[in-house]
Amino acid sequence: MVAQLVRLKLTLLANTFRRSVWQTIGLVVASVYGLSVLFLAVTAAVAGGTFEPALTGQVLTVVGAVVVLAWWVVPVFAFGIDATLDPLRFVTFAIPHRRLLAGLAVAGVISVPGLVTALGAVGVSFAWWRDPAALLAALVGAACAVALCVVGSRALTTVLAPLLDARRSREVLAVAAIVPMILVGPAIGWMASGVEKTVDGATVSVSVEAAPAEAVAALVGPVAAVAAWTPFGAPWAFGSAVHDGAWGLLAARVAVTLGTLALLWRAWDRALARALVTPRGGGAAGVGKGLGWFGRLPATPTGAVAARCATYWLRDPRYAASVAVVPLLPLLLLVVGTTSGAGEALLLLVAPVVAWVLGFGISNDVGYDNTAFALHVATGTPGRADRWGRVIPVGVVGLPLTVAFALAACAVTGRWDVLPALLGVALGTLGTSLGISSAVSARLVYPVPKPGESPFKTPKGATVATMVAQMVAMLLVLLVLLPTLALAAAGLLLPEAALAWATLPVGVVSGVAVLVGGVRWGARVYDRRRPELLQQVMAFG
Structure with a gap:
């Protein structure tokens, strides 16, 4: 069943090249853009791991946490953005939901964002190429991170499907999503323009232009320390823990990652079983009174x-x-x-x-x-x-x-x-x-x-x-x-x-x-x- 769903997703992806010229051009442009970003990210990670391994590990933890968080949050706000393998399409096929669950999880990677995330996670792991043990741990963490991305995304959208099926809820979420999307860029620019750190009890301003490495470390370090204890950043910090010889810290991060993955899988399993038995309704909006602007x-x-x-x-x-x-x-x-x-x-x-x-x-x-x-x-x-x-x-x-x-x-x-x-x-x-x-x-x-x-x-x-x-x-x-x-x-x-x-x-x-x-x-x-x-x-x- 897993192989069948993967073949189905690959077929749907290949059919986009035959539907129209614009779709082919759009997919090619998206693929080229994704590969360009992927190449730059992997190159920067490998170079950073060669010269500044500790700082590179912190940056990878923060950036990786943002990637996982985006995989979880964006489908909730952009509900229905990818419904090619909507579980409700398989209701009449009497597929055991556990097999369907595994197939949907693997097929969730078959897309431009999924493939870019998977390749990027594996690629940035080679930031630890000088330390074989850290490299192996980073590769394991990359696999766990991709699993968290896909399973977390599917679990949240399936669990929240009854709420998101209501049109008014989707409208409120869609409008609310505009705020963080617009403010995230200026917020990053404001934080990057100057940071402060405490040295010997005194607050010192650190300019990015004056000392880039020191400024980045002062900005990213505290964030990475917190993110590494969350499900979003824990798998990306496996390599850093092994490189530093912090085996107890590695065990804690593995526990956070696997525990979260197990909880998400369980929640998705129950929500999918419920959705296959009692499919959601059409989500019709309520009927308003009067003629509104027509009157x-x-x-x-x-x-x-x-x-x-x-x-x-x-x-x-x-x-x-x-x-x-x-x-x-x-x-x-x-x-x-x-x-x-x-x-x-x-x-x-x-x-x-x-x-x-x-x-x-x-x-x-x-x-x-x-x-x-x-x-x-x-x-x-x-x-x-x-x-x-x-x-x-x-x-x-x-x-x-x-x-x-x-x-x-x-x-x-x-x-x-x-x-x-x-x-x-x-x-x-x-x-x-x-x-x-x-x-x-x-x-x-x-x-x-x-x-x-x-x-x-x-x-x-x-x-x-x-x-x-x-x-x-x-x-x-x-x-x-x-x-x-x-x-x-x-x-x-x-x-x-x-x-x-x-x-x-x-x-x-x-x-x-x-x-x-x-x-x-x-x-x-x-x-x-x-x-x-x-x-x-x-x-x-």
Whole structure:
């Protein structure tokens, strides 16, 4: 049974090369990227183990703990990201659940992330190539770490399946996952910019630039000491314990690892047995009261589209992910400014960035409609009503929000002199991004997660198509904004207040012009390509 499930997973993986050109390109790009990261990690580990074995062991423990934690947490937030071997698909085959359990565990490694993790775990073990005993212990720890990754991931998703099956729970988790994903990068940069350690009772600041090895040791050492006692970092610390001759410590780490693995296996076994006997339901959402936005907006084609899009932005986690980013942008820019030396001045970018994020959010609205787009075709919704209906909800919220962020940025930084230029750039960005998105979304449609799926799920073959479409849209926005940006830069660099004030009307007028022109052009393309758009969207399903 194990061999059969492995062959099935390999067959599914091989079939991705035959489904479409985009899927083949996406898989190749993902594989090349994974192998590149793998090569760099293994090379760094071997080099570090040669010159700084103690420090390298600490770094491997911390990084390995993060890898195991990611394997456990990401599938919970991105529920349904890989359902190729969903246990519920085997309910009617009467397979003993223990055999199914073993087969699913081994087949869980057959994927790009799984293979990269397995090869990386084995590769970094050769950091101890000078010490055969430590190398053997590290290889055993690598096998245990990969087992913890796969079994822990499957166990948590199976145990939490009844909760995650509820659509509202998935929506809350999906939006909540945005926060750590955005803040993890700035947090790492802040910690790496400078650390403190205590020497002879005195607190000494250690600069990464001044003494990299000492700074890394001061930062990583305490974290590694704690992580090595957790199930996430214990298997990665086998090699360090043997290298240091700490056999008692090795026994404790082995006990933590094997004990956790046994508990996870037992929990997965029970949850899988329960799921095979009582499969979970469809997770339908509760029925709301009233007409919502449909009762508040005019009963016209434009009003109907606007009401549905407003409902999307409030209730669909795929749109809510974009909204959740907005409150975090000031904090993100503040951390980046602090670590880079730019200071609070970087907050002046928050208004244009918020305007761009909101405007770009409708650049693939047709793709997000999925099968609901058939209603537009069946009812003959005019292109003008469709385009304006998608713009209005974003514009109504985005306009005051952009102005508020611009005023707040000037108040925090004390740079009220740049307010006219900042408003011109921000409002111009909002109008331009909305106009370009209205035009692009009628021409370039790419696969996105289906309604009800995790917003982090990447449809097969969609990676390259998404990158191309988004790159085209961003380049068009930047090209159209060049005159406004140039005028704003001149107003900031030159002692002429008139240039800064001139940026405001130029930005507003150009933004409105691009918005109106983009909506009209997009409406004409939409009316002409309506059947082709529906065919594309249906093909994504």
